[in-house]
Amino acid sequence: xxxxxxxxxxxxxxxxYVIVDKLGAVLESDNTIFEISKQANLASVDPFFESIIxxxxxxxxxxxxxxxxxxxxxxxxxxxKFLPQDTNENQWLILIExxxxxxxxxxxxxxxxxxxIINHQLLTLKNQNLTERDIFKNVFxxxxxxxxxxxxxxxxxxxxxLAHTELNSxxxxxxxxxxxxxxxxxxxxxxxxxxxxxxxxxxxFKDTVFDLNASLQQIITAYKALTKEKNLKFSVEIDDDLPDxxxxxxxxxxxxLTNLLNNAIxxxxxxxxxxxxxxNFVRAQKVNIRVEVIDTGVGIxxxxxxxxxxxxxxxxxxxxTNGYGLGLPIVKTLMQQMDGxxxxxxxxxxxxxxxxxxxxxxxxxxxxxxxNKVVEVKNAKxxxxxxxxxxxxxxxxxxxxxxxxxxxxxxxxxxxxxxxxNLLETLETNDFDLLLFSEQINNQNILDNDLIKSKKIKVMxxxxxxxxINDTKLKKFQxxxxxxxxxxxxxxxxxxxxxxxxxx
Amino acid sequence: MSTxxxxxxxxxxxxxxSLIRRYIDNxxxxxxxxxxxxxxxxxxxxxxxxxxxxxxxxxxxxxEDILNARQSYLKGSHSFIYVFDLSRPxxxxxxxxxxxxxxxxxxxxxxxxxxxxxxxxxxxFAKKLSEELPYPVDYFISAKLGSRVExxxxxxxxxxx
Ligand SMILES: Nc1nc2c(ncn2[C@@H]2O[C@H](COP(=O)(O)OP(=O)(O)OP(=O)(O)O)[C@@H](O)[C@H]2O)c(=O)[nH]1
Ligand SMILES: [Mg+2]
Numbered sequence: 255x256x257x258x259x260x261x262x263x264x265x266x267x268x269x270x271y272v273i274v275d276k277l278g279a280v281l282e283s284d285n286t287i288f289e290i291s292k293q294a295n296l297a298s299v300d301p302f303f304e305s306i307i308x309x310x311x312x313x314x315x316x317x318x319x320x321x322x323x324x325x326x327x328x329x330x331x332x333x334x335k336f337l338p339q340d341t342n343e344n345q346w347l348i349l350i351e352x353x354x355x356x357x358x359x360x361x362x363x364x365x366x367x368x369x370x371i372i373n374h375q376l377l378t379l380k381n382q383n384l385t386e387r388d389i390f391k392n393v394f395x396x397x398x399x400x401x402x403x404x405x406x407x408x409x410x411x412x413x414x415x416l417a418h419t420e421l422n423s424x425x426x427x428x429x430x431x432x433x434x435x436x437x438x439x440x441x442x443x444x445x446x447x448x449x450x451x452x453x454x455x456x457x458x459f460k461d462t463v464f465d466l467n468a469s470l471q472q473i474i475t476a477y478k479a480l481t482k483e484k485n486l487k488f489s490v491e492i493d494d495d496l497p498d499x500x501x502x503x504x505x506x507x508x509x510x511l512t513n514l515l516n517n518a519i520x521x522x523x524x525x526x527x528x529x530x531x532x533x534n535f536v537r538a539q540k541v542n543i544r545v546e547v548i549d550t551g552v553g554i555x556x557x558x559x560x561x562x563x564x565x566x567x568x569x570x571x572x573x574x575t576n577g578y579g580l581g582l583p584i585v586k587t588l589m590q591q592m593d594g595x596x597x598x599x600x601x602x603x604x605x606x607x608x609x610x611x612x613x614x615x616x617x618x619x620x621x622x623x624x625x626n627k628v629v630e631v632k633n634a635k636x637x638x639x640x641x642x643x644x645x646x647x648x649x650x651x652x653x654x655x656x657x658x659x660x661x662x663x664x665x666x667x668x669x670x671x672x673x674x675x676n677l678l679e680t681l682e683t684n685d686f687d688l689l690l691f692s693e694q695i696n697n698q699n700i701l702d703n704d705l706i707k708s709k710k711i712k713v714m715x716x717x718x719x720x721x722x723i724n725d726t727k728l729k730k731f732q733x734x735x736x737x738x739x740x741x742x743x744x745x746x747x748x749x750x751x752x753x754x755x756x757x758x
Numbered sequence: 759m760s761t762x763x764x765x766x767x768x769x770x771x772x773x774x775x776s777l778i779r780r781y782i783d784n785x786x787x788x789x790x791x792x793x794x795x796x797x798x799x800x801x802x803x804x805x806x807x808x809x810x811x812x813x814x815x816x817x818x819x820x821x822e823d824i825l826n827a828r829q830s831y832l833k834g835s836h837s838f839i840y841v842f843d844l845s846r847p848x849x850x851x852x853x854x855x856x857x858x859x860x861x862x863x864x865x866x867x868x869x870x871x872x873x874x875x876x877x878x879x880x881x882x883f884a885k886k887l888s889e890e891l892p893y894p895v896d897y898f899i900s901a902k903l904g905s906r907v908e909x910x911x912x913x914x915x916x917x918x919x
Contacts, residue, residue, distance in 0.1 A: 301800035305763040305814040309834050318830045320795025320819075331795060357794055364819070365792045368770045372790075375846050642908075653903075654786070661785045668784060670903040672877070683909060 270350040272296075273339075278307040281345065287332070287352050288325040300325055306336070310346055313338045320357055331357040366418055374411040402443055409436045434480075441512065445584065457506070457591055461615070463651045464504040466496055466543075470531060473508060477515050477529070484519060487526030495533045497541055501615035501651070502592070510588055511545060513581040514608050518549035521606070525550030534611060541616045548607045554600040563598065585610070631663075631747065634754035641757055642667045642684065646674060646691040646700070647719065652742070656690065659746055660753075677705050688757055689716040693727075701734045715756045719744075759802070761812045762918045763834055767827065767856070768841035769849040770820025773874040776901035777841060778817050781911050786902050793819045796831055803915040811915045822848075824856040836918055837868040839910075844887070844898070845878040854892040868917055872910065876900040 270286040278296040290299055297304040300323055309316065317335045324330075331354045339345040413433045421429055474490055481488035511529075518527045527549050534542035554562055563586045582598070585608075589596040593613045600606040643660065645668055647653055653670050660666040669684065671677060673696055689711065691700055700706055700718075717738045718731055731739055740752050766774040775793050779785050782801050797817045802810045816835075821827045832838075838860055842850040853871070860869055871893055876884065877900040884898050899906040 300798070301814045302796075302798040304761060304800065304812075305798065305816070305834065308761075316830060316833070318796075319828060322795055322797045361792060361794045364770075364794055368792050368820070369790060372771045372846070375848055379846070657784065657786060661783055666784055667904070667908055669905055669908075671905075672903070676905070680905070683906075 268352040270352075272348040272350065274310075274346050274348060275344050276310045276346065278303065278310065287330055287350055288323065288328050290325070310336070313343070320353075330354045366415065370411055370415050374407060402439070406436060406440055406443070410440065434483075441516070444509070445513075445581070457588060459503040459506060459592065461501055461503050463499050463501050464507075465498065466500050467498055469504060469508060473511055473515070474529070476512075477519075477527070480515075480519060481527055484522075486519065486522055486524070489526055489528045491528070491530045491532075493532040496531065496543065497533075497536070497616060499651075500541060500543075502612070506588055506592065507612070510585050510610060511547075513585050514545075514547040514610070517581045517608075518547050518551065518606070521553075522549040522551030525605070536616060539616050541614050543612045543614060545610045545612065546607060548605065550605040553602045553604050553606055554598075555602050556600065559598055559600060563596075582608075631750045631754060633747075634751045635758065636663060636754055637687075637757040640665045640667065641687045642669070643688045643690060643753075644669050644671065644680065644684075644686040646671045646677070646689070646695060648672050648692065648695055652692070652719070656749075659749060663750065674700070674703055674705050678708070681708075681710050686714065688753065689714050690753070691716065691718055693718055693720045701730060701736075706734070717752060717756055759810045759812050760919065761814060762836040762915070763814050763816065764837045764839060764914070764918075765816040765818060765832060765835045766839045766841055767818070767824065767860075768820060769822050769843070769846075769852075772820060772841045772843040772846075772849050773901045774820065774841050775817050777839075777872075777874060777899070777907060778815055780901045780904055780907050782815075784904075786904075793817060795819060795828075801911075803912060805912075805916045805919045809919070811919050813911065813915055813918075823852065824859050832864070835864065835867055837870065837914060838864075839870045839872055839914075841872045841874050844873045844875050844884065850887075850891065857893050868914065870896045870910065870914060872897045872899055874899055874901055876905060877903050 268286050270284060270288060272283040272290060273281045274296055275281060280290055280292050280294050280296060280299075282292065283290040288299075290296075297307055302321055302323060306318075315335070315337045317333065319333045320331060321334055322329070322331050330352050333351045333353055335349040335351075337347045337349070339347055409432070413429070413436060416429060417433070470492060478488055515527065515529065527547070530544070530546040530548070532544045532546075534544050536542070562582050586596055589610055589612075595611045597609045598606065599609075643666060645653065645656055647656070647670065653672070657668050657670070660668055669680065669686075671680060691706075693700060695703070705711075712735060715737050716735075717740055718736045720727060720731075720739050720741050723739060723741050728739070738752050738756050740749055766778065768774055770792060771790060775791075775797075776786060778799060779787075782799055795818070798814060799817070800812060800814050802812050805811050816831060818827060818831050840853070840857065840860070842853065850873070857869065857871070860867070873884065873887070873895050876898045888895050897906045897910050899910060901907065
């Protein structure tokens with residue numbers, strides 16, 4: 255911080271004077287920062303003060319730093335000094351000093367430091383118990399993984415930290431080099447590991463709801479830089495119609511894209527790389543997305559096209575395929591296991607086009623969650639008093655949706671079970687006013703689950719979150735004494751109406 | 759109505775703020791915003807028919823060493839909830855030292871030891887961990903799913919009453 259800035263900060267620093275008696279009644283306040291009316295008791299001003307009042311029975315000065323207060327619309331971070339008055343032994347002087355800017359700067363640093371350290375811890379842990387590890391028997395690769403990943407994790411996380419500090423331009427250059435090199439090593443290790451897994455069996459996929467657009471933007475930013483380094487043009491065409499969110503394994507999705515882009519860059523000396531992402535179709539709960547990576551590079555001999563997709567090409571015949579290496583075989587296997595398809599077209603000395611069609615799951619509800627609007631419920635009355643709801647649902651997006659919708663309405667407590675594993679325990683230790691459950695849990699119809707047939711559940715009001723309704727289903731629901739049905743995807747209004755109706 | 763001060767302690771990122779938001783507003787977010795200093799919130803709890811206790815909950819910034827926490831925040835507490843993150847061993851590596859510190863320096867303060875982010879680990883792991891830790895874990899909770907969150911505070915309110 256510059257000196258004048260510092261001076262300005264201090265000039266601007268504000269102090270509020272408040273005089274209270276030892277019971278907390280406000281005798282005087284100059285209201286420099288917060289509106290605190292005379293006659294009020296400090297306890298009613300903010301819970302912070304409420305818990306301090308008991309300390310005013312002593313006669314010892316004390317100070318509490320960095321308190322986040324929001325009083326009558328003013329949100330500030332302040333230091334508060336409590337000084338017993340010599341002149342009147344019933345009175346205390348309270349000095350509230352506004353230091354919001356100062357503490358906000360400190361917050362930014364703490365944010366960076368904490369997230370970096372946490373990520374580092376989690377990465378190290380993840381490397382220790384990599385889920386896929388069981389699959390490899392190869393001691394060499396296992397060791398290789400272990401011994402390279404940990405130091406590499408340290409390098410990349412501290413690079414991230416360094417990126418947030420001020421560097422001069424020479425340092426910036428060195429920094430970029432280190433960072434890129436580290437990224438390359440990281441991706442090579444990933445490739446080798448994946449290759450080992452490829453030989454031995456299946457990849458593991460972890461599907462979550464992710465922000466497709468954010469993911470693409472991140473890749474685009476990275477590859478803008480990488481193509482620039484090689485003096486290649488990078489052209490991007492992204493369809494406006496793409497859904498904002500999809501349900502898939504984000505890591506694998508990005509891995510496929512980066513593998514294709516890396517390949518393209520490696521094999522293109524002049525010209526450009528094009529990334530096209532477009533929507534093929536949306537059907538029911540599925541969304542089909544096409545990703546094309548087009549380069550103007552050396553291309554592949556048409557007779558070798560099939561070969562480069564096979565696993566052992568690079569290792570067996572390294573002269574014929576110009577080092578297409580591990581990338582494409584990995585991509586091919588991943589695409590197959592993700593229920594998608596891949597197509598390779600190439601002309602020697604003209605370039606290669608790889609087309610991948612991803613078959614992903616759609617996320618119809620997320621836009622409602624995003625809007626974050628409080629929903630007005632017209633057709634049902636909000637129940638009186640606090641209600642506890644148990645939700646059995648494995649989809650994280652529905653979990654969050656239900657939580658948000660009910661939180662906005664206030665006075666609900668929602669406990670979530672992602673499976674029926676802990677159902678009995680949960681019911682034993684808590685009382686719920688309503689049970690909401692998804693029709694399918696763990697690939698099984700929940701009504702076929704014996705736990706749901708237990709006595710305790712029989713007597714509870716319950717609503718099923720069904721994936722579509724038909725007559726056979728309705729009969730089944732009735733037979734199981736389900737009180738109501740909400741069909742997915744549902745609107746917030748329908749959801750709340752149905753819930754409220756069943757709580758009265 | 760009696761007023762009780764509860765302070766949440768523990769390393770950063772273990773889920774102190776999330777736990778309080780889950781309890782008070784019934785919300786949860788995946789985003790991590792580091793707390794600095796202290797945020798105080800309040801909730802009235804019915805401990806018996808027509809008998810309320812007012813819980814004043816201090817959410818303080820996380821620290822890897824309890825000695826680095828601002829000691830002024832701890833003054834006048836009726837209870838400490840020591841929270842650790844079940845998915846990050848580092849966050850319970852100082853449990854013994856931290857609890858001993860609290861026990862030596864504060865008399866008559868109820869201490870609860872809480873392992874958060876239960877959704878990220880298996881039951882077996884939790885069981886194994888309880889056997890290994892120097893103090894018994896009072897609650898295994900998940901701020902994300904809401905499991906045992908209400909129970910933790912409502913039982914504590916009764917105990918404090
Ligand atoms: N999966 C999971 N994540 C959680 C849970 N509780 C909190 N988190 C996540 O953990 C991160 C940290 O949570 P916070 O509540 O901000 O942690 P804190 O202890 O207040 O951190 P400091 O304010 O820095 O001390 C956030 O990203 C939360 O979303 C949980 O029960 N399960
Ligand atoms: Mg916090």
